[in-house]
Amino acid sequence: MTSTFTSEFGREFEQERGRWLRRRLMWYIGVMLGLSALGVLGALIAQMFLLSVGVSAVFTMAFLITSVVNIPVILFYIWAFLKVKRTLLSQQAALRLVYWLIVLPGALSLITNVAMVETGFGSQIQIELSDEAASADEPEALEESAEAAPDAAEEIAGSDADVAAPEQAASDGAADDRETAEAVDRGEPAPESDLRERVQTTAGSLSQIFFAHFFACLFLPWTPRESFRPLLPLLGLNALIVLFYLPGWLAPTLLIAFSPLVAAPGAAICWWRHSRFRKRYHLSALRGRYGEMKRELTDARRIHEALFPEPIRDGDVRFDFVYEPMRQIGGDYLYCHRFPGLGDDAKREPVSVVIIDVTGHGVPAALTVNRLHGELERLFGEEPDISPGDVLTALNSYVHLTLANHSVYATALCLRVDPRQNTLEWASGGHPPAFVRSVDGRLERLDSTAFVLGACHGDDFQSDQRSLRFLPGDTLIAYTDGAIEARDQRGGMLRVEGLQAIIHTINPRAVADGGWAGAVLEAVDQHRWGPAADDTLIVEMYRPL
Numbered sequence: 001m002t003s004t005f006t007s008e009f010g011r012e013f014e015q016e017r018g019r020w021l022r023r024r025l026m027w028y029i030g031v032m033l034g035l036s037a038l039g040v041l042g043a044l045i046a047q048m049f050l051l052s053v054g055v056s057a058v059f060t061m062a063f064l065i066t067s068v069v070n071i072p073v074i075l076f077y078i079w080a081f082l083k084v085k086r087t088l089l090s091q092q093a094a095l096r097l098v099y100w101l102i103v104l105p106g107a108l109s110l111i112t113n114v115a116m117v118e119t120g121f122g123s124q125i126q127i128e129l130s131d132e133a134a135s136a137d138e139p140e141a142l143e144e145s146a147e148a149a150p151d152a153a154e155e156i157a158g159s160d161a162d163v164a165a166p167e168q169a170a171s172d173g174a175a176d177d178r179e180t181a182e183a184v185d186r187g188e189p190a191p192e193s194d195l196r197e198r199v200q201t202t203a204g205s206l207s208q209i210f211f212a213h214f215f216a217c218l219f220l221p222w223t224p225r226e227s228f229r230p231l232l233p234l235l236g237l238n239a240l241i242v243l244f245y246l247p248g249w250l251a252p253t254l255l256i257a258f259s260p261l262v263a264a265p266g267a268a269i270c271w272w273r274h275s276r277f278r279k280r281y282h283l284s285a286l287r288g289r290y291g292e293m294k295r296e297l298t299d300a301r302r303i304h305e306a307l308f309p310e311p312i313r314d315g316d317v318r319f320d321f322v323y324e325p326m327r328q329i330g331g332d333y334l335y336c337h338r339f340p341g342l343g344d345d346a347k348r349e350p351v352s353v354v355i356i357d358v359t360g361h362g363v364p365a366a367l368t369v370n371r372l373h374g375e376l377e378r379l380f381g382e383e384p385d386i387s388p389g390d391v392l393t394a395l396n397s398y399v400h401l402t403l404a405n406h407s408v409y410a411t412a413l414c415l416r417v418d419p420r421q422n423t424l425e426w427a428s429g430g431h432p433p434a435f436v437r438s439v440d441g442r443l444e445r446l447d448s449t450a451f452v453l454g455a456c457h458g459d460d461f462q463s464d465q466r467s468l469r470f471l472p473g474d475t476l477i478a479y480t481d482g483a484i485e486a487r488d489q490r491g492g493m494l495r496v497e498g499l500q501a502i503i504h505t506i507n508p509r510a511v512a513d514g515g516w517a518g519a520v521l522e523a524v525d526q527h528r529w530g531p532a533a534d535d536t537l538i539v540e541m542y543r544p545l
Contacts, residue, residue, distance in 0.1 A: 013285070017281075018091035022094055024220055025094055027219055028220055029084065030081060032077055032215075036070050072108070073105045073108065098222070102213070110205050110241065111237075113201060113204055202255065206259060213262065213263055218269065221273055223271075224267040224268075238259060297327075297363075309335065312336070315348070317543060319542070320515075320540050321517050321537065321538060324532060324537075329365075330361055331362075332356070333356040348420055350420075352380070356395075357410060357411045358408065368410070372395070372398070376395075387416065389414070393461065393463050396450070396463075400454045413426065424469070425466070428446065432484055432496060437476075437508075438471070438473070439473030439474055439545070449463060471543065472544065478538075479520070479538045486528035486533075502524070506523075
């Protein structure tokens with residue numbers, strides 16, 4: 001593929017991915033908006049329920065803070081949803097919006113967690129939970145003491161000692177709780193739960209970053225590299241939290257170093273989705289381009305074959321041809337010019353035919369043919385009765401000056417039949433030999449008279465025009481090298497001798513008034529095994545009896 005095609009393909013791919021990103025972005029914002037609204041609603045319901053049953057204000061305050069923090073997040077999601085819905089965002093603008101949709105709520109959530117810990121809500125909640133657990137354990141301890149009362153005296157003494165121990169432990173626990181409460185009242189972290197809270201805070205921060213990134217990757221069709229960008233500020237904020245809360249240097253360093261791994265699951269999903277989308281789009285684009293190219297080649301073939309002349313089936317000199325391009329279009333070309341005459345004299349005027357075979361196949365060869373067609377139109381327009389030798393010399397100059405520097409050459413066979421003088425004139429530039437079959441069945445071979453067109457110029461090129469008798473009933477068969485290069489099942493080419501044998505064995509009665517070209521092509525196709533390796537053009541010129 002050319003660089004132009006590749007760049008155009010890349011632009012179309014990014015445009016399609018941008019449209020897909022905008023569609024999925026609306027779904028992502030809508031789901032996040034719904035989840036945030038449900039979170040606020042659930043927190044308000046829980047707060048009302050806890051107040052109705054007389055639970056400590058610590059719990060209700062925690063739910064209230066959660067609700068208040070989520071309200072700006074919900075407003076931000078609403079603004080983002082309306083922006084995506086009303087504005088046709090570019091791909092880069094959509095990615096920037098996704099960046100802030102992850103960074104701002106994520107950073108706000110991390111800061112809120114730290115603020116709740118720093119203000120002592122975490123310690124107070126743990127104290128409340130510990131008090132409730134201790135209150136629930138006291139009835140069980142009393143019941144066990146009552147069951148042990150009927151035992152022996154020494155067992156009772158032992159029981160008294162055992163009862164004293166739990167009471168002392170409870171007293172110590174109460175003292176610890178009071179110490180914890182006093183520390184909380186002073187705004188200091190509780191001594192016995194300080195490390196646990198620090199670990200929980202850092203672990204909670206990483207888990208929030210993980211879920212925020214993973215959830216976004218489930219919705220958004222972005223690349224792994226694009227998905228990692230919103231994590232950078234969140235991981236930086238998390239690193240500050242780790243350095244502030246965890247003691248020592250080894251644990252914080254390791255945690256910060258391995259924290260980017262939270263992006264691995266989401267990045268894996270992005271890579272898998274992006275790879276599938278790229279392969280699917282490539283296949284679809286190539287299929288579409290292939291269909292478009294086939295349509296263009298079909299149109300090009302119609303235009304290319306419009307350059308070919310109409311067969312001449314009246315007059316003293318007639319001609320016909322069959323053409324099989326190896327592909328949609330090819331580099332074989334046929335030009336015919338009948339010298340203009342008046343009335344019935346026009347049917348006795350000379351007929352000139354030029355057969356050209358350009359090196360190469362397909363579109364490049366067809367483009368070259370179009371240029372040569374224009375040159376032939378100019379030559380015969382300026383000099384309608386130009387001789388075959390002069391045509392060949394002019395074509396050689398044109399190919400040498402305009403095409404040879406692109407390594408494009410051609411072979412050509414220039415013919416002219418004059419029925420008034422019963423002559424056939426020809427000049428051949430490297431073209432395969434043509435054959436003249438006389439009315440009595442004799443074959444005469446018309447070999448090349450000059451070099452391939454474009455190989456040399458000036459005095460080095462001599463057309464060496466020749467002539468022979470061409471009487472009523474005689475037929476000339478010319479062709480391009482696609483016919484003699486046809487290979488059989490064993491790989492053997494037909495060659496010139498094989499084609500000569502085909503012409504010799506064809507029943508002249510079956511092709512008495514034309515049909516030689518079709519009969520020869522049919523025999524060539526019977527010899528050929530598999531698809532054609534070159535364009536095939538077969539031309540017949542004949543004089544009816």
